[in-house]
Amino acid sequence: xxxVSQTPSNKVTEKGKYVELRCDPISGHTALYWYRQSLGQGPxxxxxxxxxxxxxxxxxxxxxxxxxxxxxxxxxxxIQRTERGDSAVYLCASSLTSGGTDTQxxxxxxxxxxx
Amino acid sequence: xxxxxxxxxxxSVSEGALVLLRCNYSSSVPPYLFWYVQxxxxxxxxxxxYTSAATLVxxxxxxEAEFKKSETSFHLTKPSAHMSDAAEYFCAVTSFTSxxxxxxxxxxxxxxxxx
Numbered sequence: 001x002x003x004v005s006q007t008p009s010n011k012v013t014e015k016g017k018y019v020e021l022r023c024d025p026i027s028g029h030t031a032l033y034w035y036r037q038s039l040g041q042g043p044x045x046x047x048x049x050x051x052x053x054x055x056x057x058x059x060x061x062x063x064x065x066x067x068x069x070x071x072x073x074x075x076x077x078x079i080q081r082t083e084r085g086d087s088a089v090y091l092c093a094s095s096l097t098s099g100g101t102d103t104q105x106x107x108x109x110x111x112x113x114x115x
Numbered sequence: 116x117x118x119x120x121x122x123x124x125x126x127s128v129s130e131g132a133l134v135l136l137r138c139n140y141s142s143s144v145p146p147y148l149f150w151y152v153q154x155x156x157x158x159x160x161x162x163x164x165y166t167s168a169a170t171l172v173x174x175x176x177x178x179e180a181e182f183k184k185s186e187t188s189f190h191l192t193k194p195s196a197h198m199s200d201a202a203e204y205f206c207a208v209t210s211f212t213s214x215x216x217x218x219x220x221x222x223x224x225x226x227x228x229x230x
Contacts, residue, residue: 003158004158033218035220040124040222040223041222041223042119042205042207042220042221042222042223043159043205043218043220044220045217045218045219048215055215056215056217058217059217091158091159093159098215098216099216100147100166100209100210100211100216101147101164101166103161103164104161104218105158105161106151106158106159106160107158108156108157108158109158
């Protein structure tokens with residue numbers, strides 16, 4: 001079956017602009033996670049959804065970052081007034097439930113470059 | 116609070132030699148532990164996970180890891196390296212804290228396999 005997909009694969013934007021990054025999870029997966037991976041680092045947790053609601057958004061760095069999952073499937077990560085420090089690969093993962101033992105399946109990521 | 120430390124950001128082994136990638140964790144409650152592999156331009160893929168059953172966990176591609184509570188370690192091993200094992204490897208920990216599972220990843224170890 002289809003895995004987790006993310007669009008776009010690459011996004012180049014200018015400082016101060018608004019961007020949206022999309023994640024399509026595996027069908028039937030109720031939990032969806034967003035991570036940010038900077039060069040030379042491991043994935044850093046941003047937010048996770050259980051169904052339509054954000055169960056934990058404690059990893060969002062500031063109020064310029066926001067994510068939605070209105071129908072419990074596709075999710076969009078939104079970044080306002082982008083800064084050069086936002087440049088990173090943004091990873092999405094989904095799992096069947098949000099239990100700690102469930103395997104997370106990762107998408108290939110969106111590489112965001114802020115000029 | 117949880118944390119993960121991966122010793123050695125780069126490891127080189129000869130083809131056919133033992134692979135040993137080190138991971139130490141810190142968690143105030145019983146953890147679940149994971150090893151993921153990331154091939155170039157691909158998403159993270161689960162290698163294996165420890166979920167409080169057997170302490171010696173076998174994963175895909177001949178990898179295994181042993182959970183040692185006394186040493187707070189979860190090192191990844193493979194008896195004989197193949198060229199196809201060249202990739203970046205991430206250790207991750209999660210536990211049920213403050214009503215949720217949050218995943219913490221290490222900074223990764225890049226494995227190089229020499230012919």
